[in-house]
Amino acid sequence: MKRPGSTRILALSLFCLAMAAVLIWVTMTPPIAVLIPDGPPSSGAPPAVMAPQFSMPPLGTFSEIAARPVFIPSRRPLPPPIPSNVPAVPPAPPQPPPAPPPPVNLTLVGIMIGAEGRYAVVRAGGSQIVTTLAEGQEIGGWTVFLILPDRIVLRVASVETEITFPAATSTQQGPAPAVTRPVIVPTPQLGQNAPRRPS
Numbered sequence: 001m002k003r004p005g006s007t008r009i010l011a012l013s014l015f016c017l018a019m020a021a022v023l024i025w026v027t028m029t030p031p032i033a034v035l036i037p038d039g040p041p042s043s044g045a046p047p048a049v050m051a052p053q054f055s056m057p058p059l060g061t062f063s064e065i066a067a068r069p070v071f072i073p074s075r076r077p078l079p080p081p082i083p084s085n086v087p088a089v090p091p092a093p094p095q096p097p098p099a100p101p102p103p104v105n106l107t108l109v110g111i112m113i114g115a116e117g118r119y120a121v122v123r124a125g126g127s128q129i130v131t132t133l134a135e136g137q138e139i140g141g142w143t144v145f146l147i148l149p150d151r152i153v154l155r156v157a158s159v160e161t162e163i164t165f166p167a168a169t170s171t172q173q174g175p176a177p178a179v180t181r182p183v184i185v186p187t188p189q190l191g192q193n194a195p196r197r198p199s
Contacts, residue, residue, distance in 0.1 A: 101156045102141040108163050111149060118147040122163070 105125035
């Protein structure tokens with residue numbers, strides 16, 4: 001039979017050998033790094049990959065885009081805004097209406113048409129002095145525009161008036177009434193010449 005003391009010594013020796021082997025294995029094995037996340041553990045989600053930080057390039061890089069805007073058809077930069085403190089230019093006042101033409105108080109005495117030109121002999125109302133007028137001359141604020149065999153045409157601005165010979169009756173005294181009308185200039189059609197004054 002074996003003695004109880006020898007059995008205990010054998011078990012203690014085996015335990016010491018096992019502890020020595022574990023100590024040698026721990027000493028010879030390199031350490032393993034373990035990453036501990038800062039936040040709470042996620043439920044099976046993969047670790048998030050952080051994107052690189054974006055930095056704005058300098059404004060000088062976009063000078064070509066500012067000089068030729070993409071969304072403007074003309075590709076020209078917008079004009080600078082008008083300062084709000086600059087007073088707006090008031091609109092120009094409307095032009096006053098033209099003054100009415102002066103009254104006509106002439107009597108047609110005679111008309112002379114010859115190789116040297118056309119002339120009208122007129123007398124102002126209330127006067128016995130006659131005046132000879134050619135086309136283009138002025139009298140009483142009116143211009144002699146046309147001299148015809150039986151009448152003269154006076155013009156001022158855009159208004160015309162005709163003076164004819166007085167009626168040859170014993171009851172009518174004074175000059176013939178003047179007929180005033182606006183000037184109507186006909187527009188020549190395509191292929192037509194402008195109308196000429198009678199000669």
